[in-house]
Amino acid sequence: MATLYHSPFCPHSRFIRLVLSEMGMEPTLMEERAWDRREAFLLINPAGTTPVLVEQTGLAVPGAGIIAEYLDETRGLGLSGRRLLPETTAARVEVRRLLDWFLVKFNAEVTEYLVTEKISKRFMNSANGGGPPDMHAIRAARTNVRYHMKYIGYLMSRRKWIAGDHLTYADLAAAAHLSCVDYLGDVPWDEDETARDWYARVKSRPSFRTLLADRVPGMAPADHYANLDF
Known part of the structure; x- marks a missing residue:
């Protein structure tokens, strides 16, 4: 199983979480506070930014755009009509x-x-x-x-x-x-x-359900945030 280093309210991390869900992938989620500059995380991604997808093989794929391209290259063909990057x-x-x-x-x-x-x-x-x-x-x-x-x-x-x-x-x-x-x-x-x-x-x-369940400690979302009919 792949691991995704992310931050709940990092928009780039949220993008990749949506992508993975749309592709039917359920990675292990590891929350990372980029500003802490944690040494173990910097060894995975020297830029110190989220998201980073780490495959079971140990391959670390950093950055939302790079992860999106990587996932299309490695899983896109198997998605048939659900491919998220078009063919033409x-x-x-x-x-x-x-x-x-x-x-x-x-x-x-x-x-x-x-x-x-x-x-x-x-x-x-x-x-x-x-x-x-x-x-x-x-x-x-x-x-x-x-x-x-x-x-x-x-x-x-x-x-x-x-x-x-x-x-x-x-x-x-x-x-x-x-x-x-x-x-x-x-x-x-x-x-x-x-x-x-x-x-x-x-x-x-x-794919959006887990995002709508995220909360910032001590800060409630806007009233309509999780309302599907707003």
Whole structure:
């Protein structure tokens, strides 16, 4: 059985948890606080970031994008019509483009600010960057999330799923990041019904159940967080 080193509210970790579940894989989950810089974890991934997938053979695959590509190479063909990276070149390019949009751009402009300031800092000591949240960063993220929601709405007004006719890595990456922001109550769902309806579809999938059960100690989620009809 594979092992996934993750953090419950690391959006990249959440993405890979969704991917693994959609592929029918049940890895052993090992929670890792990246800011602790644990020596044993650094030996597995010198970058010190989550997620990291470790196969039974001992092969360590670090990073959400790399894990996604690795899983498609090693398990994708066996998924038949449920493959999360399409078979045609043009479709694969579009999925990868949107995967980069959410894992890099959305993360840098929204998720990283909110998760760091509202969640991670609560558990860090001052030497590691802990302390009160930076409200300037939080306000910037709340502003940025609005145009990302409009972009999701734009895509979904023209497609069945974010990258085309089928569920792909792009949907799972976008939903993973939004799930973190949604826990904190910072997604303006009332501004784009099309984006909200798409998220409700992804959120209703069985793979999402374990994510919706996650809780930050001492911090309750937004009232609608686990509600499939919100």
